Structures are given as C-alpha cells and as structure tokens.
Amino acid sequence: MAMLLKGADAARALTEQLHEQAEELMPGVEGIVVLDKTPFYAEMGGQVGDHGVLTAPNGGVFQVTDVQKNKGGKYMHYGKMSGGVLKLGDTVKAEIDVPRRKAIMRAHSATHLLDYALRTVLGDHAHQAGSLVEPDRLRYDFTHFSAVTADELVKISRLVSELVLDGMPVETKEMPTAEAKKLEAHKLYYDVQCVASGIERVEVAPLEGLVCAKEYDEADDYALFESPMPATLVVLHAGEIAVLPPEDAHKPGCIAEDAPVHVKKVVVKVRA
Secondary structure, eight states: OEEEEEOGGGGTTSOGGGOEEESEEOTTOEEEEEESSOSOOOSBTTBOOOOEEEEOTTSOEEEEEEEEEOTTSOEEEEEEEEESOEETTOOOEEEEOHHHHHHHHHHHHHHHHHHHHHHHHHOTTOOEEEEEEOSSOEEEEEOOSSOOOHHHHHHHHHHHHHHHHHTOOOOOOOOOHHHHTSEEEOSSEEEEEEEEESEEEEEEEESTTOOEEEEEETTTTEEEEOOOSSOEEEEEETTOEEEEOTTEEEEOSOOSSSSOOOOEEEEEEEEO
16 A cells, blocks of 8 residues: 655655655656555665566556665655556555666675675674675775785685685575574484584574473474573684584574674584
8 A cells, every 4th residue: 555755856855754745646746655565675784775666556657766764664665656646545566676686686695705705815803894785886894904905805806706606506594583583403413513614603502491482393303492691602613513412502693793704514414
C-alpha cells in the first residue's frame, strides 16, 4: 500500500517535518512513496540504495532513484512519476533494477576481498573505517600507520585479483536475527575447524549453565543456546585448528572488529 509525500524538489533538501502528504502524484511530479513492505534496499552501511520502478494497476509508473530509511523505520522511495497517476492507498508492483543491484552486490563482495587483502599485506591493525559501495566503483577507508607503498599496493591488488579468479562460491543463508546470534552444539560429532586463510573468530562456552533456545534436532544433530555474556572468543589464524567437543557450544564467524573478514576454512565432523 502506498503513502505519498510531495514537496519542492521531492523535499530531498527539506526536513521530514516539511513533507506534505498528498492524495495522488501526477505525471512529472517528484515525490516520496512509502510502502508497507518493499524489496528495495535503503542506503546504509556505505551501500547506496536501489533504483527501480513502482507500477500501479491503473498504469501509474513511479521511477525510484533513491531509497532512504527514516528514523521511524519507514523506507522512503524517492523518485518521479513518469506516467499515469499514483494514488494514496494504491497497491503497487515494486521492481528493483536487477542489473544495477547485481553490480552493487559484486562491489560489496569486493570490499570483503579488499578487507582480507589489506589485513594480509598490512597487518590485522588495518581496520575498516568507512566505505562507499556503488554499482561502478567502491571506496574503502581503513586505518594504517602510514601511506600504502607502491609495493604494498601491488601485493594488495594481486591478492584481490587472485581471490576473484578463484571463483569461490558465495553462500547465502537467511535466518531470524535472534537465531543467528545463538550458539550451536552437537551430540554425535566433534567439530574440527581449520582456517586456511583469514581470521576466524569463534565464540565458545561450556553447555553447563547455558539456556536452551532450540531443542536438539536429531536429524541435523544440533541444538541452539543463548549466547552468554560475556562470551569467550577464540581467534583462529591461518593454519590454526579448533577442536570443538559435544560438551561445548560454539558460534563460528563472530566479528570482533567492525569489519567482516574473508575466511577460507575446512570443517571436519568426527564421530564422538
């Protein structure tokens, strides 16, 4: 369902309090459309917002050129009517610009590769301090003691290129945020985790005293537990191995710093 806002130059330069809610948007009018749900990504974390189209059943077409998330959590679709009329309460078809989104996704993945290369060449102190991720370029800010030398730049560039040419698969797993923060434990197997490259941070805690969040699933051999505070964080560097027994719960992939780290590792299940 659409909520419509309009104002001078789509009110981009105005504060949200100056937006005027409209009953409809006419052809050529710039405005902001607020939907009850959306597939559009709003600009955040350095990544730019999606572009795309909102289409109403009556033929109204709204070209989205930016998306921002306001303090109230609403997604503000900035753009302009390219045809027809869009009315308050209309049900619209929301379509993102897929080729542009994929280009942004590639740039986003490249920031993780660059983060890994910087830490490998310059050291673990090279933390992310900011970024800009666009479809045709990215900017990555990081901390370091001095300017990057020409030799270091060559090493960083070569390492990133090698990672790209490796064509490693990108796996996506969606789960509720609350579940993603849980520790897992197994009854039948030891988890043996060997880091090949990068830095893996694993949160570990004895099962005794932990609060169960999801009962044991025999088919998948795991149960989930609430993360204790404070937690014990084990840091694994390339070539190091962690053996995680059934009596311990663990959560791999924890981020101790602000920036994610690109990690390649091998996980072996050993029968308990």
